[in-house]
Amino acid sequence: MESAESPSKRAPAAGRGNRMRAAVLEATLAELTESGYAALTVEGVARRAGVHKTTIYRNWKDSDGLVADALAGHFATDIPIPDTGAVEDDLRALARSLVAAMTTRAGRALLTTVLSDAARLPRFAEVKHALFEDRFRRAEPVVTRAVERGELPADTDPAELLKALAAPIYFRLVFTGEPVDEATADRAARIALAAAHAGALPAT
Amino acid sequence: MESAESPSKRAPAAGRGNRMRAAVLEATLAELTESGYAALTVEGVARRAGVHKTTIYRNWKDSDGLVADALAGHFATDIPIPDTGAVEDDLRALARSLVAAMTTRAGRALLTTVLSDAARLPRFAEVKHALFEDRFRRAEPVVTRAVERGELPADTDPAELLKALAAPIYFRLVFTGEPVDEATADRAARIALAAAHAGALPAT
């Protein structure tokens, strides 16, 4: 998404903008974590970043673009895809990775932000999509391998199984507010596996 | 939660305040549905309700109290508890009721509001609790009856089963944005049932 170079002109000062950008995005995440999306102010971010608000407005279209950038950066780290040779272990590993990523203070707050009504903005929808669709697609081999090994019914839908795995974890995180730990992850794996074995997750 | 009567004074004009209150709460829901929580303004609500903003400030502590009241009112309608004699039918009925309640435009928008960072305020936490804990508790007989009939393992945790039922539905609603219909409800019932039969939902 970076703009093309204009070779006739002098190169724009390289490190300065990047430092500023990093400071602002970090400050945005911190503000979101502490106060939430509805309470976010550009001036607050500017103060925390040690930057003037005009600088922010010159680099981001509006505060939503800023938040979207910050979230995209934070959730850019991919979850490792396990391959132990046993579905149950793989699913448990996936679930535990998810739990670990979402139980940090920042993870919770930023998840909340992604789910807030900001989600009606296209930029946020993209971040959300990357978080819940693309990530899941990357993990699908875990299921297809298990099917090939004969551990799961042949018509098991990989995406559906992964959603059945993630749903109980996100549900506790976001809705009931109950503690979420490795036991939660293991239980989610057990539920998803039971559903798959029972043939409750057929490809449509 | 109504204030105690003061018998020595004249009775406060009865119908007026109630009409105003209803108009304001309805306007609040409409604004939330259209624009979301972050974009909500007291003046906007006042305009839509045909009321002056001072009136709102005199009747509600702040805009959060207003939103909390509106949400509590909207979600006050309870879901009917089925008792068909067969767990599978009961669970399907519960799931379908949930889907019906949450797939209206207002239902989606208000669910989003409950999940927004407004949730860090105590008033919203109460609404959320009523929505996700109390409701579930009311539905627990569906599970206990099934256990008594021998349809489910004796150590099945009612709350866990109901959460396993609701989780996939909410997950699609809130996270992936996929369409949610009766087929989704039926699949959720199948997943929850498979997990229960497999003994994956034991009481802790």
Added chain:
DNA sequence: CCATCAACGCAACTAGGAGTTGCAATGGAG
């Protein structure tokens, strides 16, 4: 090493919502 110019700092705006206050208008209970 240093001049240059893009990017940043800064002040001063406009616009609008949050939340408050004093007073006038009104409508419902008695």
Added chain:
DNA sequence: CTCCATTGCAACTCCTAGTTGCGTTGATGG
């Protein structure tokens, strides 16, 4: 029909969004 609680209204203060013009700075090419 009267009275007074409640609402309408205007005029505030304070804060943030977002913009503009100009002065300042610092990284880079020469």
